[in-house]
Amino acid sequence: MSKTINPAIIAVATGAMALLGGCTSDPDSPGLEYMPDMYRSPAIEAYVDYGQDPYYFGDSLAKAQRNTMSARLPVEGTIPFAGHEEDAAYNFPYAYPRTEEGYEAAGRELHSPIPMTEATVAQGKEIYDIFCIECHGAKGQGDGTVVNKGNYPPPPAYDGNQLKDLPEGKMYHSISYGRNIAMGAHASQLSPKERWLVIQYVKYLQHGGKMPGEAPQASTTTAEAQ
Amino acid sequence: MSLVYRLLNRPSRLFGAAAIFTFLLIGTAAHAQVDEAEYGAGEKLFKANCGSCHKPDKDMTGPAVAGAKERWDGKGDVHAWIKDSQGYIKSGNAHAKQLFEDHNKIVMPPQPLTDAEIDQVLYYADNFATVNAKKAPAKEAPAAGTAEPAVTWPWWLVIGALFWIVLFSLGGVRKQLANAVREKQGLPPEKDLNTWGRIRRWASRNKGWASVVVLLFVVWMTVLLWNWMFNIGVYGGEKNAHYKPSQPIAFDHSLHAGKDNLAINCQYCHSGASKSRHAGIPSANVCMNCHQAISEGPKTGTEEIAKIYAAVGWDPGTMKYSGEQKPIKWNKVHNLPDHVYFNHSQHVAVAKLECQQCHGPVDTEMDQVQQWSPLTMRWCLDCHNTTEVKVAGSDNGYYQEVHRRLTETPMGRRELKKYLEDEKITVRELGGFECAKCHY
Numbered sequence: 001m002s003k004t005i006n007p008a009i010i011a012v013a014t015g016a017m018a019l020l021g022g023c024t025s026d027p028d029s030p031g032l033e034y035m036p037d038m039y040r041s042p043a044i045e046a047y048v049d050y051g052q053d054p055y056y057f058g059d060s061l062a063k064a065q066r067n068t069m070s071a072r073l074p075v076e077g078t079i080p081f082a083g084h085e086e087d088a089a090y091n092f093p094y095a096y097p098r099t100e101e102g103y104e105a106a107g108r109e110l111h112s113p114i115p116m117t118e119a120t121v122a123q124g125k126e127i128y129d130i131f132c133i134e135c136h137g138a139k140g141q142g143d144g145t146v147v148n149k150g151n152y153p154p155p156p157a158y159d160g161n162q163l164k165d166l167p168e169g170k171m172y173h174s175i176s177y178g179r180n181i182a183m184g185a186h187a188s189q190l191s192p193k194e195r196w197l198v199i200q201y202v203k204y205l206q207h208g209g210k211m212p213g214e215a216p217q218a219s220t221t222t223a224e225a226q
Numbered sequence: 227m228s229l230v231y232r233l234l235n236r237p238s239r240l241f242g243a244a245a246i247f248t249f250l251l252i253g254t255a256a257h258a259q260v261d262e263a264e265y266g267a268g269e270k271l272f273k274a275n276c277g278s279c280h281k282p283d284k285d286m287t288g289p290a291v292a293g294a295k296e297r298w299d300g301k302g303d304v305h306a307w308i309k310d311s312q313g314y315i316k317s318g319n320a321h322a323k324q325l326f327e328d329h330n331k332i333v334m335p336p337q338p339l340t341d342a343e344i345d346q347v348l349y350y351a352d353n354f355a356t357v358n359a360k361k362a363p364a365k366e367a368p369a370a371g372t373a374e375p376a377v378t379w380p381w382w383l384v385i386g387a388l389f390w391i392v393l394f395s396l397g398g399v400r401k402q403l404a405n406a407v408r409e410k411q412g413l414p415p416e417k418d419l420n421t422w423g424r425i426r427r428w429a430s431r432n433k434g435w436a437s438v439v440v441l442l443f444v445v446w447m448t449v450l451l452w453n454w455m456f457n458i459g460v461y462g463g464e465k466n467a468h469y470k471p472s473q474p475i476a477f478d479h480s481l482h483a484g485k486d487n488l489a490i491n492c493q494y495c496h497s498g499a500s501k502s503r504h505a506g507i508p509s510a511n512v513c514m515n516c517h518q519a520i521s522e523g524p525k526t527g528t529e530e531i532a533k534i535y536a537a538v539g540w541d542p543g544t545m546k547y548s549g550e551q552k553p554i555k556w557n558k559v560h561n562l563p564d565h566v567y568f569n570h571s572q573h574v575a576v577a578k579l580e581c582q583q584c585h586g587p588v589d590t591e592m593d594q595v596q597q598w599s600p601l602t603m604r605w606c607l608d609c610h611n612t613t614e615v616k617v618a619g620s621d622n623g624y625y626q627e628v629h630r631r632l633t634e635t636p637m638g639r640r641e642l643k644k645y646l647e648d649e650k651i652t653v654r655e656l657g658g659f660e661c662a663k664c665h666y
Contacts (some may be wrong), residue, residue, distance in 0.1 A: 006422050028471040030561050031461060038565035046504050047558055069553045071509060100333065130491045142278070145489040146516065153286060153519055154277045161338060162275075180279050180287035180332065181545060184515025189497040 046070065080191075089113070090192040098177045103170060110169030114196050116203065118211065124201030127194050131186060132202075140205035153182040158206040166206070171199045260353045268350025271343055279334070282354035285545070286519060288329060291351035305344050310336040456602075459563075463600030470596035471557035475533045476526060483589035492581045492589070493574075500575040503568070507556055510538045518545070559595050566603075567664050576622060577613070610658035614650040628656065 040048065047070060074080075080091050096102035096110070114120055128136075137143040140158035147154045156162040175195045178185035190198065203212060272282065272291070279287040298304040301321035307314045311334040315322045339347070405415040419427060429436035461469030482490050493499050498506030513534045521535075521542045522528050535541070539548040562568055573579050582588065586598025599605055617629045632638040632645075645655045657663055 006420055009421075028557055030469065030471075030558070031459060039563040041564040045564070047507065049558075067555070071507070071553070100331065130493045131497075134488065134490045134494065145487075149486075150488050150520070152516065153279070153281065154273050156274070156278050160274065162335060178515070182278055182286065182519045184518060185511070186515065188509065188511055189494070191501075 087193055090196070094176060094192075096173060102177075103173050106173040107167040107170035110172055112168050112172075112196050112199060114193075114200065116200050116212070120197055120200045121204045121211070124197040124199065124204070127190065127198040128201045131189060132198065135183075139209065140202065155183065158202060159208050164206055168199050168203060171202055172196065175199070260357055261349070264346055264349050265353055265357065267343075268346035268348070271339065271347050272350050275337055275339065276347060279332075282351040283358075287332060288334060289325075291348065292354060293352065295348050295352070304348070305341050308334075308337055308344050308347075309339065312336070460600050460602055462597040463602070463605065466600065468596040468598065469559060469561075470594060471559060473557055473594065474554055476530050476594070478525060478593045479588045479595060480590055480593055481523070481525065485589065496581075499570045499581070501571055503570060505570045505574075510534055510554060514538055514540065559597050560601065562601055565665060567666065577615075606664070607654075607659065610653040613653050615653055615656055617651050617656075 049067070049070065077093065079093070090113070096106040129138075133144055134146045135142070135144045135152060136155055136158070137147070142155040142157050142160075146152045158164065158166075172195055174183060175190060175198070176185060176187045186195075204210070272280075276291065280289070280291050282291050284290050295304055298307065298321070302314070302319045306317075307319075307322055307325075311322065311326070313336070315326055337344075408415060457466055460466050481487050482495075483492060495508040495512050496505040497508075497512075498504050517531055517534055518540070521531055523531055532542075533554075537552050537554045539550040539552075540546075541548060573584075574581070584599050586592070586596075588595060588598075615625065617625045617632070620626055620629065632642040645651050652658070
């Protein structure tokens with residue numbers, strides 16, 4: 001062929017290919033921000049690394065902020081804001097220390113501020129099915145999925161020898177601080193009110209799947225009833 | 227090979243090897259002699275009474291049970307100790323007192339077991355390691371590598387090259403034919419123009435067509451550019467590559483939350499989802515709720531779990547916290563711009579959506595989390611437009627009030643008639659399309 005391609009076209013094509021080749025991006029980069037002015041809140045938000053953000057802070061301050069920790073504990077003694085006024089009392093600091101003596105004292109002195117009704121038991125079951133069922137099992141027999149599939153140390157059954165007479169104060173203490181090695185502290189996941197609600201359901205299971213006061217059924221008949 | 231060769235050449239070493247081999251054989255034979263009835267009974271008793279504080283082969287809250295009989299040999303009565311540890315300490319046994327003090331003075335509750343049952347438990351613990359070594363399943367073959375994404379661009383290059391070859395040859399043929407005609411007519415051959423020159427010559431001869439082509443080209447490019455701009459910053463959905471950043475700890479959601487695996491509820495760790503705007507990245511103490519007792523995983527062994535321990539300052543040997551903490555720097559996957567307000571609790575606690583509806587099959591398919599949905603406004607509104615709100619009979623006080631106003635006032639009834647034209651009340655009709663619901 002007698003023709004040659006215009007060198008300008010070759011130059012443009014090469015340039016375009018080089019540009020496209022540069023698009024193999026860093027998989028960890030969250031990518032382009034379209035009109036970034038309103039992407040980032042000037043007020044502090046959770047889970048934002050303000051060190052990435054030169055728009056509001058300027059480069060030097062942004063560098064100083066980079067990689068600082070955003071998830072922090074509240075100041076010690078902080079009392080959380082309660083959504084409803086009647087719930088405020090739940091959030092007073094917990095009086096019993098994280099010791100065996102504290103555990104025994106809580107068992108003797110601490111009692112649920114919520115009277116046990118079918119409604120509170122139902123609320124407790126909702127919480128139980130999220131936070132407890134994995135180990136303690138659907139009926140509190142210590143046969144949850146984490147125990148069965150994950151070979152986790154099995155917790156004792158609620159209606160077995162060890163736990164059937166456990167007072168509610170000890171339950172609250174165990175949920176708040178954890179118990180031994182196998183049960184961790186759930187205070188960061190459950191508010192005090194939720195802890196008391198879930199204890200209602202634990203007491204219900206402890207009583208063989210009946211409201212206390214009624215005669216507990218034998219576990220076989222409970223199984224049949226369901 | 228050379229070792230075997232040397233062994234075969236040295237009768238004495240061969241003898242030694244044979245002796246070792248025989249020893250191993252006897253060893254495995256001894257394993258096979260575990261009394262299964264005794265072992266099974268012990269296992270059942272252990273799990274019901276001891277398992278929450280003891281492991282058979284490792285220290286947990288209490289010491290490993292294996293070897294307890296030997297450790298107590300000559301120092302006291304292991305049965306009495308297990309039946310009533312506090313009573314046995316009071317009886318003045320020095321070893322019992324020592325054990326109690328060595329294990330943080332945690333009281334072991336009295337166990338209502340008979341001597342025979344305790345022997346079964348101890349038998350189970352002593353044989354646990356050998357039985358499990360035998361039972362240890364062969365390591366799962368690594369899952370077949372995910373299929374490489376089909377690479378298409380080389381084919382486009384090939385097709386492009388073919389296209390140009392055909393075009394140039396056709397052009398050459400056409401020119402030679404045209405020149406042959408001109409030669410016959412006694413004209414000089416056509417002026418030898420380059421590609422751009424020929425395009426300009428064609429354009430100057432066909433001005434109408436040229437302008438149509440240019441116009442179409444410009445429109446096409448504008449549309450492409452416009453559509454492409456809608457994908458800036460979109461890293462999910464069906465059309466765009468999903469954003470899947472690496473993470474400092476290879477946490478596997480399918481292992482923890484998968485229905486066939488541990489089946490831990492999403493909200494166990496992301497406990498903010500029903501209460502707060504943010505679902506929450508669990509702080510490492512939530513990991514430690516289980517990982518105090520589990521230091522080895524099925525896929526990465528101790529490697530990844532050790533990173534949690536480093537972050538919270540937990541020593542798995544002594545089972546104590548050192549107090550030295552080092553935050554984990556997770557990479558944020560879902561980056562919603564600040565000009566949109568989104569609230570998890572509204573969708574989880576009120577609408578009762580499944581997490582998977584927006585986050586995709588995190589619990590079954592994601593060993594590494596990726597952004598599943600596009601998080602575009604259209605995606606939000608599509609759902610608001612079609613999702614029904616059960617206003618009648620709702621246990622939510624807000625919707626009860628909405629229901630009252632829609633049914634008990636004349637104006638409300640007129641509105642309700644409009645709402646029910648499509649036979650359902652959607653999020654849109656209750657304000658899910660109002661700008662200021664999300665943008666303020």
